[in-house]
């Protein structure tokens with residue numbers, strides 16, 4: 061097979077690629093069959109009801125095996141270029157991927173006891189289990205990722221290891237019509253603790269498509285927190301998915317900040333397999349022009365005595381659209397679950413749209429679950445009050461929106477990351 | 492002259508509220524405005540502060556040589572106009588302190604002055620919160636959030652003290668205050684009084700004017716100032732209500 065046609069126009073030239081693929085031949089052939097026989101989702105597909113993927117479907121994306129643009133940002137000059145993507149004052153390893161491939165020139169790995177970091181195409185241990193829990197049937201994007209994934213990061217935090225430093229992952233997209241599809245794996249073994257940032261950024265790109273999957277496991281009594289920061293260019297299409305397995309007594313938290321991108325879909329799938337787990341999913345988005353951002357979360361409480369807490373907030377301007385679809389399952393024997401879900405939005409224009417759909421599916425009887433969503437406008441009375449004290453409209457708006465998003469931003473526990481996110485959200489507020 | 496309002500006509504949603512209002516205020520003066528509910532007192536205050544939903548169909552307002560109606564709300568504040576709100580707004584998540592520091596710095600920037608240092612700012616907060624006996628805890632909470640009615644009013648005067656305006660308009664700052672709080676707020680206002688600044692006190696109750704002694708008392712009725720007198724006029728209004736004025740003016744009830 062040298063060319064793969066999907067739908068009418070989707071075509072990826074794999075002959076052009078001299079990279080090894082990282083998923084097993086078996087999974088890749090299954091994925092290939094699904095790609096060949098599955099249509100792209102339409103708004104009739106329940107999980108894609110509010111999000112159209114026509115643009116992704118109708119664009120010919122290229123897998124750039126021989127990265128001309130990647131070369132372009134190698135060496136001394138490139139390190140300056142990526143400086144702006146570093147979180148100020150944050151120490152620890154910095155791992156950089158450019159268009160889906162690991163860049164050793166741009167990365168610095170700081171050794172810590174019990175920490176293992178390596179790109180997946182140089183690995184032989186992690187690959188074995190890769191993809192086992194990722195559904196492929198009817199899932200064209202997961203199948204595309206499975207088929208084409210060439211690289212990704214593998215991080216293992218060994219049992220009893222409490223990492224002192226943050227691991228900073230930077231995913232750069234660059235060039236025209238580029239298809240990027242990393243497969244990452246993060247393994248937090250029992251009694252370990254880690255903090256990871258995933259920063260999705262762009263450098264001179266046009267209409268690229270990032271279809272990345274990260275497989276995460278949080279062992280028993282382990283603590284993992286992830287800050288996912290999306291600030292890609294305004295022509296970027298991104299479908300970024302995390303699959304998380306939580307074992308007993310573990311804590312997993314993820315904070316998603318979406319500021320950039322044209323079409324962004326975040327799929328968060330959390331399987332809570334063990335008792336006494338805590339799960340925190342938070343997100344903030346600031347959208348303008350015609351941005352479309354869809355946060356799709358699934359928390360599956362399979363066992364008893366767990367708590368999940370979900371807080372998403374956004375500010376939507378111009379003709380932008382936000383979608384929040386948060387689903388919580390509480391399985392039959394999963395008693396004493398506390399599940400809390402909340403989505404709040406401020407619409408800054410008459411043409412901005414929010415589709416908010418918090419959902420609970422509960423099969424146990426002794427649970428505490430609540431969900432809610434609110435939508436409002438900017439409080440003009442509050443703005444007037446601030447202006448009447450000499451504060452400009454611009455500053456007043458920033459203060460009020462900032463206050464609205466603050467409880468999400470405060471969930472970032474690392475102070476440097478929190479400051480970074482704060483300044484990004486401040487800058488992305490249009491005035 | 493600090494403020495000169497001439498023939499001000501204002502309407503909202505097609506309904507005329509102010510119908511040719513005139514008022515002149517000099518530095519150092521305290522003016523009380525009284526009048527029945529719905530007469531247009533808060534409308535006047537709002538229009539002066541720059542609230543946008545009002546339509547100004549006629550008239551001029553000169554503030555220290557500037558055409559006030561041409562200025563944005565924030566520029567009016569930066570020029571020295573301050574409104575203590577009848578109903579102060581709660582702004583969850585925005586701290587009182589951060590908000591005031593931003594306000595002071597934007598005012599200073601407008602005036603070409605340097606930003607206030609953190610140290611000087613905190614010293615100022617300490618000094619000014621004493622004037623209205625505002626609990627220092629309140630200063631660091633979110634703007635008015637969960638404040639009692641009296642605390643909100645005190646916070647308005649605290650802000651006034653921090654900003655040090657040329658012209659302060661107090662819209663029913665006394666309403667809802669118990670007698671102790673009233674005394675504290677009124678003393679605060681008096682302490683801030685100087686030869687250079689002026690105050691407009693909108694009130695229904697003469698008891699406030701026992702503490703803040705006005706130079707003039709105006710009666711705002713049906714969109715106009717219909718009577719102006721010395722401080723004794725307030726006593727008379729409290730005793731006799733507004734009907735006698737209507738009669739005096741030959742108006743219908």
Ligand SMILES: Nc1ncnc2c1ncn2[C@@H]1O[C@H](COP(=O)(O)OP(=O)(O)OP(=O)(O)O)[C@@H](O)[C@H]1O
Pocket residue numbers: 503504506508526527528529530531532533534535
């Ligand atoms: N948005 C609005 N639409 C229509 N009428 C309004 C609006 N806002 C105020 N009014 C009317 O304008 C008139 C003047 O109101 P204003 O608040 O200025 O009175 P006031 O003198 O301050 O009264 P009070 O003593 O009760 O505070 C009232 O009749 C009020 O109903």
Ligand SMILES: [Mg+2]
Pocket residue numbers: 532533534577662663
């Ligand atoms: Mg009023």
